Amino acid sequence: MKLKMGHSKTCTTQIHALLILTIVTLSSSQSSLCRTSCGGIQINYPLTIDDGCGSPYYRHILACTGDVLHLRTPSGRYPVKSISYSDPHILVSDPLMWECKDEDRFRPTRPFSLDSSTHLSLSTQNEYLFFNCSPDKVIMEPRPMFCERFPDRCDTTCDPASYLCRHFPECAPNNKALRALSCCSYYPKATESLRMMLKHCDTYTSVHWKSVGGLGTSQPYDQVPEYGVRVDFEIPLTASCLRCQDRAKGGGTCGFDTSNQDFVCLCEERNVTTYCKDHQVERHGGHTKAVAGTVTVASIAGVGIGAGVWYLKKLRANAPVTHGVHTNENRLF
Template sequence: MSLMDSLFTHRPLSETRPSTCSSFFLTIQLTLLFLILTTVQASHCRTSCGNIPINYPFGIDDGCGSPYYRHILVCSESGNLELRTPSGKYPVLSISYSDPHVLVTDPFMWNCQDGDNFRPTRPFSLDTSTHFSLSPQNEYLFFNCSEDDVIIQPKPIFCEHFPERCDSSCDSASYLCRHLPKCPSALGGGSCCSYYPKATESLRLMLKYCASFTSVYWKNIGEPQPYDQVAEYGIRVDFDIPVTTRCLLCQDTLKGGGTCGFDTHTQSFLCLCEKRNATTYCKDHGLSGHGGRVGVIAGTVSAVSAAGALGVGAGVWYLRKVRAKAPVTCGVQSNENRLF
């Protein structure tokens, strides 16, 4: 008879009072079942979303990667990766781990197909508590700004005459305004100026007095200077990789080649291994593995583990009922970096 059958079989009242040993064995069975369920969930950390690799410090399953970036990346069922920020979700174009940055795009920003049809834009913001920052390689182009409210001047000339106000001008003679990537003549009669905001309020004012904007970043293509960079549309977001000794030990193939993760309850470090989780590294047999309180990784429950969860729930219910009759006696937003 299976465990589930025994849980729900009706017996006379005299037979429902188990001995202390049978209660002990039932407890052992439930514990083993729970550990099997936890292992199935916690050992699964997806390493890609579509064609974009997902490595430390990121994770798309809860409990994987660094807790600094928890719930930041979202992988849709269709395999599209998105960056989640306080202002919404943005499609991810690529992730570089050697030159740590994420490239995202905002469908609401101006593009070549818009031409002089300036659509309303939405704010884009970052939370610095996630160790993200806007890259200085970004340049922002603003279109059809009000000359009564925004200083629109060729920057070299303006800075020569007003050096103390140089940072407040929007450069109408910038290279990018004269050579819009992929569509140099798309604007027609519209005006353009390049401005790198130094503060949040200045950005908000720019959006208030300009019809639209777009972000351009300089992409390294590995050619000799000065042809080593080309302009591309998108927003480059730099990130930090928090490197710890425990994570390096966990990833060391000689020590088991685990995956760096964290306990979803306490956000303390965990080394996720094939058969267990450890607080050090996978081959550290001198220490006990992280048992029943491992971080449960959302979205990875298989049909088998779901059935196991039902068994655990029924078992706990039964055990509480038995204990009531015969007690067992066997021995993880800052606004400093907000962009709009």
């Protein structure tokens, strides 16, 4: 009997210790479910790298591998250089695109594309340079003169007299290898038009205008060209999300149920469908788990809780699809 009692006591102690370990492990996993950074890049609402966090509009868009953040698109995975939430955009690089260090050495590339079902769009601050295009297949004329002569065909010209074709970013002014390089600037409006350009040109690159004034302005004197693709995104905020983020109501994090994508407020100890300090509601039973609540840069100051869904959007040009492409299916830009 003594042996049995001792054995029972030992088992009870072990079970108790196992329960404590399980609780600690669960608490740790819950507090780290919604990661807030990857490789030094902040991950705030509406973006996310963990399922059930952020907005379902951007589910599976970003991936964190080790300390490298990638943007997933139909054309591939692209390293993220930076993310801005005050002027909502993601800046990515494409290792296959040409840069000045490549000089006259070209490599096969692929057209950059975005899924039209997402809330992402290519920024109008991008400029696209095409190299060694066939003059028999591509109209290469200085835009000002060409547009004066053919105003109805202005969007079809690839401009060899553009500023960036005369001033390649990160290039020495007297680089001999670049002197014979044929360059023109063209802004495709659809995936097919980009494929057509690449069919008749050796390669291309994207250059965006980076603000150096720290104010996020788009004035020419306040920007410098930099290789990369700027992708704009929208910040959707609902009345439920505003209540969830409200510090007076618990300062939760906006998330969603992975089974039905319904809104969930992620709190430090539980998930709810309202806000963290609402003690009259039951815990949410979805697939998401509770995490430490943080208020994101989408401030709720001065915003009425009764407001409906609204978006912070970048202005977009309404230019028609050009270069012989008259459909917006699988839109690129």
